Amino acid sequence: MERLIYLDNAATSFPKPEGVYEAVLQAMRENGGNSGRSGHRLSLAAGRIVQDARMQCARLFGAPSSAQIIFTSNATMALNIAIKGTLAPGEHVITSSLEHNAVARPLHALAQTGVTVTKLPTDLQHGLNADAVKKALRSNTKLVVCTHVSNVTGTVNDIASIGALCRENRIVFLVDAAQSAGSRHIDVEKMCIDLLAFPGHKGLLGPQGTGGLYVRLGLELKTMIEGGTGSASESLAQPEAMPEKFESGTLNAPGLAGLAAGVRFIMEQGVEAIGQREAALTNRLIEGISDMTGIAVIGPGAGQGRAGVVSVRFEKLFSEEAALLLDTAFHIAVRGGLHCAGDAHRSIDARERGDTLRISPYIFNSEEEIDQCLAALEICAKGV
Numbered sequence: 001m002e003r004l005i006y007l008d009n010a011a012t013s014f015p016k017p018e019g020v021y022e023a024v025l026q027a028m029r030e031n032g033g034n035s036g037r038s039g040h041r042l043s044l045a046a047g048r049i050v051q052d053a054r055m056q057c058a059r060l061f062g063a064p065s066s067a068q069i070i071f072t073s074n075a076t077m078a079l080n081i082a083i084k085g086t087l088a089p090g091e092h093v094i095t096s097s098l099e100h101n102a103v104a105r106p107l108h109a110l111a112q113t114g115v116t117v118t119k120l121p122t123d124l125q126h127g128l129n130a131d132a133v134k135k136a137l138r139s140n141t142k143l144v145v146c147t148h149v150s151n152v153t154g155t156v157n158d159i160a161s162i163g164a165l166c167r168e169n170r171i172v173f174l175v176d177a178a179q180s181a182g183s184r185h186i187d188v189e190k191m192c193i194d195l196l197a198f199p200g201h202k203g204l205l206g207p208q209g210t211g212g213l214y215v216r217l218g219l220e221l222k223t224m225i226e227g228g229t230g231s232a233s234e235s236l237a238q239p240e241a242m243p244e245k246f247e248s249g250t251l252n253a254p255g256l257a258g259l260a261a262g263v264r265f266i267m268e269q270g271v272e273a274i275g276q277r278e279a280a281l282t283n284r285l286i287e288g289i290s291d292m293t294g295i296a297v298i299g300p301g302a303g304q305g306r307a308g309v310v311s312v313r314f315e316k317l318f319s320e321e322a323a324l325l326l327d328t329a330f331h332i333a334v335r336g337g338l339h340c341a342g343d344a345h346r347s348i349d350a351r352e353r354g355d356t357l358r359i360s361p362y363i364f365n366s367e368e369e370i371d372q373c374l375a376a377l378e379i380c381a382k383g384v
Helices: 018-030 041-061 075-086 101-111 130-136 159-168 253-269 271-290 319-330 342-348 367-381
Strands: 069-072 092-096 116-120 141-147 172-176 195-199 211-215 295-298 310-314 335-337 356-359
Touching (some): 018 041, 075 172, 101 116
Parallel strands (some): 141 172
Antiparallel strands (some): 195 211, 310 356, 335 356
16 A cells, blocks of 8 residues: 555644654553542552643743643633633634634634624734734723634744733733644743643644643633542632643543653754754745646745645645545645635635645655655646
């Protein structure tokens, strides 16, 4: 069987470093207790796994305390906790027009309860403009939320500038790092980020079913879920201490063991080096497409001002048709469709058809694989 060329890392990274597989298996075989729920050696071992993952993530993002990292099952849950835990009826939130549904849908739901939502048009080349955010501020603005990198176009937002603006105006700043964690430098303190949502299974190279939320020290959020935390069990009130306040129920210790291993791999390789590798593969892909007819890149061109998420559109094929052809005929895994980001597709497309074919390389891809993808894309562009 011909080897699959995997170029769908924006959905989930694959393969993982060998150490990730080993860490998950070891956690399940040797340390299968429930973290924080007992005092025996297996429970304590599971607790050490969770704490190690917390410390690795805090170190990666420049968080001053690991207690400010709470774990969730994915970035979507982290974003829901952050958005719904911050906003109340009568308050105002600002966001971009390139958001994933993990941001757009919670905001839509809150709009039905009396929260006012402002969606700012976002330039595909340069991202959300901090001056536009400043002009949109109101006396009741409570939150600014935006993606770091668009999951459709690869557009990069200047989160440091937006963060500084928010801090100056005492407005909570939430960043969706789903497409940037692991490949772009993030320092929550220097970038004035109050809340950072991240998945474990994409650029951090961990297993699916892992993710988290950084919460700035002193920032109070309402809880979405209450329940057993392994602490203060005599009280019916949810504990206020972090991170237990937001971690009701059993944590995915084997998954977090894999996440910790993935983050260690990222730090050993270096975020900057990973970003450079991703950029080189992405630029090779975009430059190759630019020489073709019948296919066009939607979003920024080649260069450092974009990330490794490349959307293209064909003149003669729908994206789902092209994705199926690439999979079945060329053994190349990509994604066609709307990528769970209806707002972004409405922003980039004035026509009825909004779908794109998304190609997302990462560090385990090779130049040869990019070249094979380009050869297959040229055939698709001809409508064959």
